[in-house]
Every structure is written in structure tokens, then in C-alpha cells.
Amino acid sequence: MDYIRDLEQAMSKDRVTTNETIIEEHSFDESHHTPSRPTVVVFPEHSEEVRKIVQIASQYEVPVIPYGAGSSLEGQVIPCDGGITVDFSLMNKILEVREQDLLVKVEPGVTRLQLNKELKKYGLFFTVDPGADATLGGMAATNASGTTSVKYGIMRDQVRDLEVVLADGSIIHTGNLAEKSSSGFHLNSFFVGSEGTLGLFTELTLKVHGIPEHKVAARAVFPSIEQAVSAVVSILHAGIPIARCELVDESSVKHVNQYSDTNYMEAPTLFLEFHGNQSGLQEDVEFTKELVKEQGCQEIIFETDSKAAHQLWESRHNLAYAFIHSYPGKKMILTDVSLPISELTGAILYAQEEMKDMDMVGAILGHVGDGNFHTILMIDKENKEEVEKADLYNEKLVKYALARGGTCTGEHGVGIGKKKYQRLEFGLAYDLMVKMKQTLDPKCILNPGKIVDRY
């Protein structure tokens, strides 16, 4: 095709490919959404090449889909209408560590673990941890978050500046290196979470933190979900600067024990972590003990040695894999609503009840400090009825959350899966989003069909 020939001329020919295996590898993500193949995959080495790719896409009006590690969970990287997938794996350099400024400048293909390995040398770490070893470009594109967001914030909070290639091929910077700015319109936050629909990120400047002096991890076991959530509310209200605060239900703990070879009590459990100085931490821990006991906590176990603490978080992070492992051949569907915390218990109970009523197998886990939880469902993609049931279940949870001031997605983003709820969630503001997308991308070439409808 003409645009493939143009791509081959614009960049090195061996980084433009229609190889079957590579095309196939870029047709899906980690979600259950139906794969779709790109026409061509390109591997740019710098911003200037990305600009050329976008210019060619614009000229031929062909979709451009940015691709990081393929770990998105709502089909964000699936090329629904074919086109050019831009794989950023060759743009994987850590460009600068500004130790004094607590900033790093990276290319979009750098992964989270790669960055943390480098930062460790400086006594620093990057806080956002979505579980997967995602690329930082992808994490910014989907506004990722995870277990530590309750203390350190989500991806949007870490982005100080983005270099972005726009649909017209211009290259802009959305921010600057200052901690604080009231200048211009806030493009940083607007581009974070835009899932490649407004531009392609070619460089990121991110906030990093000093590795905390002391950490303590704990497991607190409760007779009920209600009591576990009430305990979290008490902890937050007391102003205890909790660093991680994860809820896993009985079914989740069962799968953890099977997969991770642990022997945790199979009941609703909070996985907690505290960061701070030694004496402050001790006081936080003592106070937390009191608070959880008031909420009927049956036992709270502090993992003081770092191996046990590591195992605790490993088992939490491996929970999704534990499910995949237990149901071979099935696909995982994750719900992702987030609500004001006063509505969280009700929402989780509703999620459990519906699961039972609809006769489905699954488990609940959540970043309860943020009001965000997931139901993990394992389904047979070939079984139409099962798929429809899972979709209906997902929709019920979304509607429950939206009716109570919540959102259809706390952290996985919109992609293909949550696009149908955008109008319901935003009302007239959805029209504004469409207008803004049209302003930035009049030909609708940037990851079309994600977040807002094609036009």
C-alpha cells in the first residue's frame, strides 16, 4: 500500500513490518476484547520519526495506534480499523535523572521496572504500580494507578511534562519542570488518560520519590466486607498516611493460597502498608490496630521481615494470574467502578449479590482507600451466553456507581469497553469532549473509536 511504502521511505525499512507474527502480536491486549489486526507495525527511534508517521497517517487518513507493552485492560491498543500501530519499544531510554529535583525524563517505551531499577541507585522510586510491567508512555496514556495511589497519587499526579506529537504533526510540550504552575490551560492533565486519541507521547517528565526510610506490611482479617471497609474509612479519617490499603475477599484469598503457596485465613482481608520514619510508623501501626479492632478485626498480622512483606504483595499482585491459572482456556473480565467511599460497602455487597444471583464465578478485590474495586470474572469467550452475562453484570455495576456519584472506570480507562457509558456518565460534558477531540484531530486518525465515537 502507498502509505506503507511512504513509511519505509520515511524511516529505516527494517522498522516497518507486516510480518504475520508481529501483526498478530499487536492485535490484542490483556483484556477480553476481540482482537483486531493492524495493517502495519512501525518501531520509531525518536520523536522526529513519530512526527513523520503521523504526517503520513494524516495524508492517507489511516488510523495510528500507539502501543507500549500491550498490558491495557480495555482494548486501548487494539486497532479496531487496522492502520498503523506505533510500537514504542525502541524508544526506551531513561534520558535524565534530576536527582535534586526529584524528576526523571524518559522515552515512552521505558517500563516501570526498568525505571525503578535505575532509580534505586539514587535512593529514589517511581510510585505508580499497576501490577503489570507497563511502559510509562502507556501508563500516562491510560492514567494508570494501583496499590500505592492512596498515598502517592495516580499517574496524572506524577506527570510534569509530556512531549506530544499532535495529529497535524506538530510537536508540543504540555508542561514544564516546576513543581507548581498556574500558567496557561492545564494541558498535562488533559493529555494524561487520553489513550492516544489526542496525540502520541514521545517523552515524559515524571515526579519520583525518595525510597521511604521504613515500611511495615500487615494483613487484617475481618468477619465481613462491611467491617473491612469501615476500618479503612476510620484509618483515612484518622489521617494515618497509609501507603497501601487493599481489600481481597474470601474467594480472592482462596486463589492466592492456591497459587502463591501462602496459608492466609480465607476471609475478607485488608492488605496494608505503612511508610514513614520509625517512631511515626510505630504510632501509626498502634493506632491502626486499635481502629481495626473497633471494627471487629479478627486478627492483624504484621509482616516485619521484608521477605514475608514481599510475599504478601507478590501474592496480591499475582491475584489476576492466580485466576487465569485456575481457569485454563477462560478469559478474564475485570470490572472497575470507583465511588465515593461512603458508597463503597453498598457497591461491593451489591457486586457480590449480583454475582450470586447471576450464578457467576468470581472474586472481589479493590483499592479501597480510593473507593475503587474490581470483580474478577472468568468466562468462556466462545460461550455467547456467558459473555453476555458478564457484560450485563459489568453494566449493572457501572449503573450502580454512576447513580451514586461514581465513575465507570477508576483506573483501567475507557478504551473500547467503557466507551458506551461515557454519555451516561458525562451528559452534556461528553459533547464537549467530542468537540475537543474534533478540534485536535479533525480527520479522526488518532486511535479512532476509543473514548469517544468515530466521526
Added chain:
Amino acid sequence: MDYIRDLEQAMSKDRVTTNETIIEEHSFDESHHTPSRPTVVVFPEHSEEVRKIVQIASQYEVPVIPYGAGSSLEGQVIPCDGGITVDFSLMNKILEVREQDLLVKVEPGVTRLQLNKELKKYGLFFTVDPGADATLGGMAATNASGTTSVKYGIMRDQVRDLEVVLADGSIIHTGNLAEKSSSGFHLNSFFVGSEGTLGLFTELTLKVHGIPEHKVAARAVFPSIEQAVSAVVSILHAGIPIARCELVDESSVKHVNQYSDTNYMEAPTLFLEFHGNQSGLQEDVEFTKELVKEQGCQEIIFETDSKAAHQLWESRHNLAYAFIHSYPGKKMILTDVSLPISELTGAILYAQEEMKDMDMVGAILGHVGDGNFHTILMIDKENKEEVEKADLYNEKLVKYALARGGTCTGEHGVGIGKKKYQRLEFGLAYDLMVKMKQTLDPKCILNPGKIVDRY
């Protein structure tokens, strides 16, 4: 005029005024920028009235300028081309305190102190403190921050949802009540700091915090600015969760002593505050003592009784008034650059040198934890040479900051004063901002001439 008649018909006649005194009162803010009078001032009581006002403004293509407490510092509320000033003082109800969710819903005319008085009953407080008793609508419109932002974040970080009346009269909500969301484009952050140029805020949902269990305030005196800033870098790197961290130079302390009847040592000084639990705080304080001593701190005084601590922060907040008081008849100009912290010492030394070279009277103070500082200059507005010199000085600082990854405004916003630096700061991204403004406000009726040029 026809549109005034229409306004009188659309809302109660006594809330539409061309009264000389009221017109005069709405012609200026707290800045040195040249006043300009609105044609009419209206006092809406609810969103529906604001919608009608905007619709009338759109029909007659007349400017609409939102007005809170008039405490803006870059001319944001000055109606440069006349038109309708929308004074929100009657929309001053605290609509809901969601204690469990740590959220409040307020009308835009509620002031910071009014909100904190109400929140105190719940053991809560609103963290952003710009000094002035600004309205929350105004603070969101200018993305205000202040002394506590180093710990709790700026205004943008507190806004969970805005109700906004757009230029076409539609009313949208920009967010939701969940702590975390990856849904849609992030309109919240985009509207915060837009200074009335994209829409008028008619309701705000804001994050609040529990009043900290313990607080300790301190003054640390240094032989030089460099050492004071180095001490701040050490504190930040050590991960000490400092709650306030303000630098005042020798001249500032002199003015403080004169105005606030204090007897502080007249040398570069850090005003510090720590929030936390008792033992954690103690450890933070001890660690800080070590760190500041390593940077040559001459003395550090902890104000343990709350009266002395209160006086310390009162004197800091009254610093601007101390200057105004000392130079009757003169107007204050405040510079407001913000830089990556590694560039801060250089910038402050440059600011001091230039002040000396240009033979100007002033002082330097700053939110150094955020890399943001102000030079206070007192000028005679009638003296053209003095005004030009102050403008040149301001511009020198802006250019110094922009060349080093900084921003022309850390917290005062763009308004009239910093508009001329937007292109320099944002390059091609400025064109994108203009396009977005045009998309949202095709007739350029929303606070025209602020942030971006009229079109």
C-alpha cells in the same frame, strides 16, 4: 442598553446594577494593573440565572467576567472591555459536607474562611491557603495555592467536580465524587485555572482533610539564602512530610518586625510547619534540626505554644500588608516565577542582584518547597519610569525562569499580566490553547483578553 434591559427581565431587577460605587468597586483587583469598569454588575442567586446571563451576553456578544472576592493578583477580574461582571457574592452557600467522603459541595461565592469555620465542627479543614480570604470559585478559577501546598497540593488537586456554565449556556459537570477516575478526558483539571475564559463555575465539589493531630511551627535562621534553600532541598529529599516551608529574606523579616511587632532575627529565615502524629513529628523535628545545622543554620526556634505559632504564620501572611503599610500611596508588584528546585537558589540570587543593580526597593519571599518565590516591589503608579523598571524586572525574572524549565507564574495565574509570556512559555502548545478556547467560546465573550489574546 438592550442587554441590561434583558438582564433585568431575566433576573430580579435589584440584582442588576449600574450604580457608580458598585461599578467602581468591580473595576480593579489587588494587583497594580490598570482598572477598567464593567458596564453592569449582576448578582445571580443560582446556576439557572448564570445560564441566562451568559445567554444574553452571547446574544449581544458582550463580555462576561466572573467576580469572587476581587483578590486576584494579575488583573483576572478587571473588565478590560467593559461588559457584564457576574458577582457571585449571593451564591455563598455551603451545600453539603460529606464527612465520610472528605468532600464538600459549595457555591462559588463561599470564602475560604467561611468554609473552614463550618468544617471545624467536623474536625476537618480545607487545605489551600493563599493568604487572602478569597472565594472558592475564584481560587478554582485561578488555581490558587499557598503555604500548605507543599504537603496538601494546590487548588487543582482539591477539585473533584465543577458545575460550569459554558458559553453556549449549557451546564456541565466536569467530574464526579470518586477519589479516582480514568473516565473521559480530564475536564476538571482543564477548567481549574482557566480564569473564567472557558466557563463560569456555579458549584464546586472539593476535597477536605482531617485537622492534623499535632502541629509544630519553627523558624530557622541562616547566614545566606543559598544555605536556606539547600536546607529545604535536604528536607524534601529526606522525605520529611513538611506541611509548610516558607523563605523570607532579611528585608522581609525587617518589615514583619515593624508591622507585626515581632522581634525575629533579621536574616534569611525559613518558616516551617510539621503536621503528624506525636512521635512521628518528634522524629521529623529532630531530623530537621540535624539537616538545617548541616546547612549552617544559626538558630532554629520551635514555637511549641499555639499562640506563638499563630503569630508566626500571621506575620508571614501579613507580609504583603506590611509592605503596603510601609509605603503609603505606592502600589505593590509581585513577581511569581516557579522553577525546578535545583534552579531556585540561582534564581533568587539573580532576583536580588537585579533588584540591587536596578536600584529598586523590595523583598523576597517564597514557597520554596514548591520552587516558587515572589519579589515584592513597591512602585509609584504615576511614575512612568518606575512602572517600566518594575515591568522590566518582572520580565527578566520570567525569562530567567523559562530558560531553566520554569514557569512565568507559580500561583497568581496569567490574567492580564502574564499573557504576553504565554507564547514564549508554551510555543506551539499556545496555538493549541487558543484553538481550544475558540472551540469553547467562539464569540470570545468569556473574560476576553485573559490568558490568550482576543480573536
